[in-house]
Amino acid sequence: MRAIILAGGKGVRLAPLTDVIPKPLVPIGGMPVMEIVIRQLKANGFQHITLAVGYLSELIKAYFQDGSRWGVKIDYSFEAEPLGTAGPLGLIDGLNETFLVMNADILTDMDYYELICYHRQHGCVATIGAFERQVRIDLGVIVTDGRHRIKDYIEKPTQSYLVSMGVYIFEPKVLEFLPDQGYMDFPDLVKQLLEADLPVGFRPFSGYWLDIGRHEDYRQAAEEFEELREKLRV
Numbered sequence: 198m199r200a201i202i203l204a205g206g207k208g209v210r211l212a213p214l215t216d217v218i219p220k221p222l223v224p225i226g227g228m229p230v231m232e233i234v235i236r237q238l239k240a241n242g243f244q245h246i247t248l249a250v251g252y253l254s255e256l257i258k259a260y261f262q263d264g265s266r267w268g269v270k271i272d273y274s275f276e277a278e279p280l281g282t283a284g285p286l287g288l289i290d291g292l293n294e295t296f297l298v299m300n301a302d303i304l305t306d307m308d309y310y311e312l313i314c315y316h317r318q319h320g321c322v323a324t325i326g327a328f329e330r331q332v333r334i335d336l337g338v339i340v341t342d343g344r345h346r347i348k349d350y351i352e353k354p355t356q357s358y359l360v361s362m363g364v365y366i367f368e369p370k371v372l373e374f375l376p377d378q379g380y381m382d383f384p385d386l387v388k389q390l391l392e393a394d395l396p397v398g399f400r401p402f403s404g405y406w407l408d409i410g411r412h413e414d415y416r417q418a419a420e421e422f423e424e425l426r427e428k429l430r431v
Contacts, residue, residue, distance in 0.1 A: 198242055198243045198244065198245075198295075198296075198297070198310070198313065199243065199244075199245045199246070199247070199291075199292070199294070199296045199297070200238050200243045200245070200246045200247070200296065200297040200298070200299065200309075201246075201247045201249060201274075201285075201286065201289065201292075201296060201297065201298045201299075202221075202231060202234060202235075202246060202247070202248050202249065202298075202299060202300075202301050203249050203282060203285065203298065203299070203300050203301060204219065204220075204221040204231060204248050204249060204250050204257055204301040205249050205250050205251030205252060205254070205276050205279070205280075205285060206220065206251070206252060206279075207219075207220075207252045208220030208223075208252075208302070208410075210410050210411050210412075211223065211409075211410070211411070211412060211415060214415075218253065218256060219250075219252055219253040219254075219256055219257055220301065220302055220409075221248075221257060221301035221302065222256060222257065222260060223302070223409070223415065225304065225409075225418050225419060225422050226419075226422040226423060226426065226431075228431075229260065230301065230302050230304070230409060230418075231248075231257075231261075231301040231302075232260075232261075232267075233304065233429065233431050234299070234301060234303065235261070235264070235267055235269065235271075236267060236430070236431045237309070237429065237430055237431065238269070238297075238309060239267055239268055239269050240430045241308060241309040241310040242310050243269065243297070243309070244269055244270060245269070245270045245272075246264060246269050246270070246271050246272075247271075247272050247273070247274055247289055248261065248271060248272075248273050248274070248301075249273075249274045249276065249285040249286075249288075249289070250273055250274070250275055250276070251275065251276040251277075251278075251279065254273070254275055257273075258273060274288045274289045275288075276288065279380065280378075280379070280380050280381070281380045281381050281382040281383075281385075282300075282381075282382045282383045283375060283381040283382055283383045283385070283386040284375065284376065284378075284379060284380050284381040284382075286298065286367075286371075286372060286375060287372070287375040287376065287377070287378055287379075287381075288378065292367075292369055292372060293369050294369065295313060295316070295317065295366065295367070295368055295369075296366075296367055296369075297309060297312070297313065297364070297365070297366055297367075298364075298365045298366075298367060299363055299364045299365065300363035300364075300408070302408065302409040302410065303362065303363050303364065303406070303407070303408060303409070304405070304406070304407040304409060304418050304422070304425075304429070305362065305364075305402075305404065305405055305406040305407070305429075306404045306405045306425070306428045306429055306430075307326060307362070307364065307402055307404060307406070309364070312324065312326060312364065312366055312400055313366055315400045316366040316398070316400070319396075319398050320396060321368075321396040321397055321398040322367070322368045322370045322371055322390060322395045322396060322397065323365060323366065323367050323368070323371055323387065323390055323395075323397045323398070324365070324366040324397075324398045324399065324400055325361050325362075325364070325365055325387070325397070325398070325399045325400070326361070326362035326363075326364035326365070326399070326400055326402055327359050327360065327361060327362060327399040327400060327401050327402065328359070328360055328362050328401075328402050328403075328406045329357055329358070329359055329360075329401070329403070330357070330358050330359075330360045331355050331356070331357055332355065332356050332357075332358060333353060333354075333355045334353060334354055334355070334356065335353055336353065337350060337351070337352050337353070338350070338351045338352075338354050359399070359401070361383070362402060362406055362408075363408060365383065370395070371386065371390060374386055374389045374390060374393070405425060405428065405429075407421075
């Protein structure tokens with residue numbers, strides 16, 4: 198099985214830390230966060246991993262090299278300029294079977310092999326790992342009747358949303374919808390698949406998931422990692 202890890206972004210929300218190291222090399226539990234991801238993919242049966250790199254790519258290549266240290270084959274796809282989250286897929290050769298794509302900065306105990314099995318069972322061209330996220334609004338929310346009268350006043354409510362985990366399973370068919378070496382994000386790709394009336398599914402996940410995109414997320418990951426190590430299979 199083949200996996201693509203998106204590792205080309207600048208990680209601006211983690212600046213100034215990411216001014217000198219790429220976000221995939223930010224350490225959690227004594228190892229880069231992307232090493233955790235690679236170890237998990239190996240444990241889930243993935244043998245060929247392509248790192249889609251850009252920003253400070255030479256540091257990523259110097260650390261991971263050919264992947265033999267982890268018992269996997271690692272190769273690289275370089276984007277000379279930002280291509281979004283989906284655009285880098287257009288630069289990668291050999292995606293002629295079902296493949297996994299994921300962000301480099303995810304901490305989760307998801308079973309990626311099970312996700313591929315779910316995808317195949319449901320016959321979709323794309324399946325998105327989905328997580329129910331509680332979002333608190335730190336303001337008093339006014340509910341109106343449409344005539345400038347207040348019907349209700351809710352102090353700091355919490356809303357529930359089904360969000361993308363940054364983990365995707367794709368069939369080669371989706372590559373037909375990518376621009377020719379141009380910029381595209383995953384939401385735009387998914388919309389094009391839906392407009393073409395192609396089946397796009399999601400796999401709800403209720404385990405542990407953390408997107409390490411902000412300083413507070415990074416602190417949380419560092420605090421929780423040791424307790425989670427066995428669950429994460431690293």
